[in-house]
Amino acid sequence: MAETLTFSCNALIIGGSAGSLDVLLEIFPALRSEIDFPIVLVIHRKANNESLLTDLLQARTSLKVNEAEEKKALVAGNIYIAPADYHLLIEEDKTISLDYSEKVNYSRPSIDVTYQSAAEVYKESLVCILLSGSNADGVNGLKIVNNYGGRVVIQNPSTAIMPYMPQQAINNVHTDQVLHGNEMAEYINNLIKR
Amino acid sequence: MISDAIDNEQVEILLNDVLEAHGYDFLEYSHASIKRRITRLYAIDNFVSFAEFRYTVKSDKQYFKRFLEEITVNVTEMFRDPSFYKALRNDVLPVLGTYPFIRIWVAGCSTGEEAYSLAIVLKELNLLNKALIYATDINPSVLEKAKKGMFPLNYLKQYSENYVNSGGIKDFSSYYTANYSLAKFDETLGSKMIFSTHNLVSDHSFNEFQLILCRNVLIYFDKDLQHKVFNLFDSSIEKLGYIALGSKESLEFWPKAKEYKRVKTEKIWRKL
Numbered sequence: 001m002a003e004t005l006t007f008s009c010n011a012l013i014i015g016g017s018a019g020s021l022d023v024l025l026e027i028f029p030a031l032r033s034e035i036d037f038p039i040v041l042v043i044h045r046k047a048n049n050e051s052l053l054t055d056l057l058q059a060r061t062s063l064k065v066n067e068a069e070e071k072k073a074l075v076a077g078n079i080y081i082a083p084a085d086y087h088l089l090i091e092e093d094k095t096i097s098l099d100y101s102e103k104v105n106y107s108r109p110s111i112d113v114t115y116q117s118a119a120e121v122y123k124e125s126l127v128c129i130l131l132s133g134s135n136a137d138g139v140n141g142l143k144i145v146n147n148y149g150g151r152v153v154i155q156n157p158s159t160a161i162m163p164y165m166p167q168q169a170i171n172n173v174h175t176d177q178v179l180h181g182n183e184m185a186e187y188i189n190n191l192i193k194r
Numbered sequence: 195m196i197s198d199a200i201d202n203e204q205v206e207i208l209l210n211d212v213l214e215a216h217g218y219d220f221l222e223y224s225h226a227s228i229k230r231r232i233t234r235l236y237a238i239d240n241f242v243s244f245a246e247f248r249y250t251v252k253s254d255k256q257y258f259k260r261f262l263e264e265i266t267v268n269v270t271e272m273f274r275d276p277s278f279y280k281a282l283r284n285d286v287l288p289v290l291g292t293y294p295f296i297r298i299w300v301a302g303c304s305t306g307e308e309a310y311s312l313a314i315v316l317k318e319l320n321l322l323n324k325a326l327i328y329a330t331d332i333n334p335s336v337l338e339k340a341k342k343g344m345f346p347l348n349y350l351k352q353y354s355e356n357y358v359n360s361g362g363i364k365d366f367s368s369y370y371t372a373n374y375s376l377a378k379f380d381e382t383l384g385s386k387m388i389f390s391t392h393n394l395v396s397d398h399s400f401n402e403f404q405l406i407l408c409r410n411v412l413i414y415f416d417k418d419l420q421h422k423v424f425n426l427f428d429s430s431i432e433k434l435g436y437i438a439l440g441s442k443e444s445l446e447f448w449p450k451a452k453e454y455k456r457v458k459t460e461k462i463w464r465k466l
Contacts, residue, residue, distance in 0.1 A: 070413050070442055086413075086442060089226035092202070097224040098442050100410045101231070101267040117226050 007151070009037050009191040010125035011074065011090075013118050015111030015141075017044040017133025019161025021053075023181040024131075028060040030185030034192050035063060038074035040081075040088065042114045044107050044133065047085040054081055070098040082109035089117040105137035115141025124149035127191060129184065131155045133165030142173040153177045153187060200236055204244050205229045211252045218262065218332070219395045222419035231265040263335050267414060268304045272311045272345070273356035274409070275441050280361045281460040283315050286436050290404050296325040299403045299430065301394060302411035303329035306340030306387075307353075312407065313383040314369060318362070322386055328401065330392035337389045343379040345370075350377050394423050399430040406431055410440035417447070424448045431465055438462045 016024065020043060043053065051067065057079070058065040066072075068080040068088055073095050080096065082088035087099040087109050104110035115128050115138065128145050130138045132155055142152050152175050157163035159180045170178065179187055200208075205228065209220045220228055241247040250257050273279050290296045296316075300309045309329040316322040331337050345353075354366040370377040392400070394411070406427050412420050427437050428450060437445065437454065439461040445451045454463040 069444075071417055071447075083442060089224075089230065091224065091226045097226045098413050099227045099230070099267065100269055100413065100440075101227075102269055113230070117230070 008125050008193055009127050009151075011037055011118060011122045012039045012127045012129065012188065012191065013042065013114055014039065014129045014131065015042045015115065015133075015138045016131035017107075017111075017135060017137065017162065017165055019132030019134075021056075022132075022161065023155065023184065024057060025060065026181055027185045027188065028057055030189070031061050031063060032189045032192065033062050033077075035188070036076050036193055037191065038076055039063075039079045039188075040068070040074070040090075040114060040118070041079065042082045042088060042109050042111045044109070044111075044137070045084055057081070068096050068098070070096055072096050082114065084109070087113040089113060090121050092121055094121065105135050107135070107137050111138040112141035116144045119145040119148040119150055122148075122150065126150035127153065129153045129155070129188075130166055130169050131181075132160035132162045134162040135165060136168045138165060139168050139172050142169055146174045151176045153179060153184075155184070156180050200229070200233050200244060200247075202229065204248075205232055208232060208248055208251060211248060212258075212261075215252045216258055217396075218393070220265070222395065222416050223414050224416055227267075227414050228265060231267070235261065235264045259335060262333055266333055267410075268333070268336050270304045270307045270410075271349070271356065272307045272353035273360045273362075274308065274311075276356050276359035276361075278360075278409075278438070278441065278460050278462075279311060279315060279356075280359075281458060281462060282312070282438070283319070283361050285457055286405065286438075286462060287315060287319055287321060290436075291319060291321050293404060294324065296321060296405070297401060297403045298325060298327045298405045298407065299401070300327060300329040301392070301406060301408040301427075303331050303337075303340060303389075304333075305336050305345075306343065306389075307345060308407060308409060309340065309387055310343060310345075310379055310383055311357075313386060314357070314362070315360075316386075317383065318364065322382070325386055327387045328403075329387050329389050332391065332393045332395075334391050337391060341384070341389050343381070343384045344373070344376040345379070347372055347375050347377050394426065395419065399426055401430065402432050403430055404432055404435040405438065406436070407438045408440075409438065410443070412443045413440065421448050424450070428453075428465075433465055435465050436462055437465070 054067050065079045089097040154166045154169050154175050156178050157167040213219050303309050316325050357366045370379045
């Protein structure tokens with residue numbers, strides 16, 4: 001853990017698509033309440049049943065789970081879910097912007113869009129986790145996270161229900177860690193600044 | 195590939211050029227979104243340097259038309275958010291139907307899908323004959339498309355589903371004729387629309403309305419600009435008129451919001 005002494009996480013973005021919900025349901029109950037950075041979730045899903053994912057995850061953590069709202073500031077210890085059918089971007093002042101522009105990788109919200117935007121703002125203090133999924137969303141965004149010196153953590157494709165997305169990332173970007181789904185919560189808890 | 199070829203300072207320079215050379219003010223747009231649009235355009239149009247891009251945007255009138263069309267977001271849908279259209283159909287338009295004449299402003303109408311959706315609901319409520327829809331956008335080229343009332347046929351399945359979910363009772367296909375890859379909508383719908391350019395940033399109020407529909411436009415504006423636009427709407431809406439916004443937009447933090455009452459759980463407010 002020597003590394004965490006010099007590295008300071010100011011934001012965590014988790015991207016996932018098909019098969020990622022199982023991992024999130026495993027991570028959430030294990031998250032410590034002392035988490036001192038905002039967590040943003042960008043999960044591909046159908047545009048209906050708006051609050052379902054928020055409710056599902058809120059039931060499993062004492063951290064506050066919010067549907068991301070435009071112009072709201074990201075607050076440490078809060079979890080924000082990108083709303084279905086909107087891209088989520090982060091402004092210089094760490095507030096949220098939503099965007100209804102064209103889909104990226106057939107997806108809105110697109111993981112690439114949020115990774116890139118977060119990388120430009122948080123630079124080397126950003127951590128991005130990419131989970132299970134069956135398209136290549138996330139890869140281009142992670143390249144930019146690489147450029148800005150942020151951390152990249154990928155779910156081990158062998159433990160992912162849909163290995164394609166994490167495998168694409170491993171093949172194309174610099175990856176700091178490849179973790180099993182059941183190691184993710186511990187990794188996130190270790191990002192807490194002491 | 196997405197890259198970060200243009201930095202914040204260059205975005206600022208470019209937007210100042212655009213204001214000076216063309217009179218369009220994007221300086222109060224949400225920064226992250228506009229930067230992404232600019233970076234995207236720079237990449238797809240294969241510019242080799244920022245200097246070249248800057249020069250072209252500044253001095254090439256033809257290219258500026260494209261610039262304007264590409265950095266504003268023109269993605270839209272018919273009957274987008276069906277529950278919203280259900281509320282218009284059941285709670286808002288019947289109230290307006292008691293007036294002798296209904297004036298509606300669709301601000302930021304893009305290619306016209308929302309204006310046509312509205313006209314369909316008005317027609318089904320037998321109100322279209324006494325309604326007038328003013329549909330405006332910053333962008334002249336999307337208005338040209340909107341005027342034609344033709345939408346890509348491959349979206350119509352989705353639109354038809356939206357229509358049914360919004361409480362539509364007719365056969366949706368009775369409103370258009372398929373023409374190669376396009377669906378041409380009934381001309382009686384378009385006959386009640388007036389299309390015109392209007393810039394929410396710099397243009398003034400031009401009439402009084404009973405309903406202003408402005409959906410997924412304000413998310414691209416910063417807070418101060420949002421409040422300016424709400425003030426513009428406030429001066430353009432009659433007492434007891436309605437303002438309707440996109441599903442993620444809100445009047446909530448605007449100082450005059452207390453003078454408005456929310457209609458159920460939709461993003462619709464009524465002026466008190």
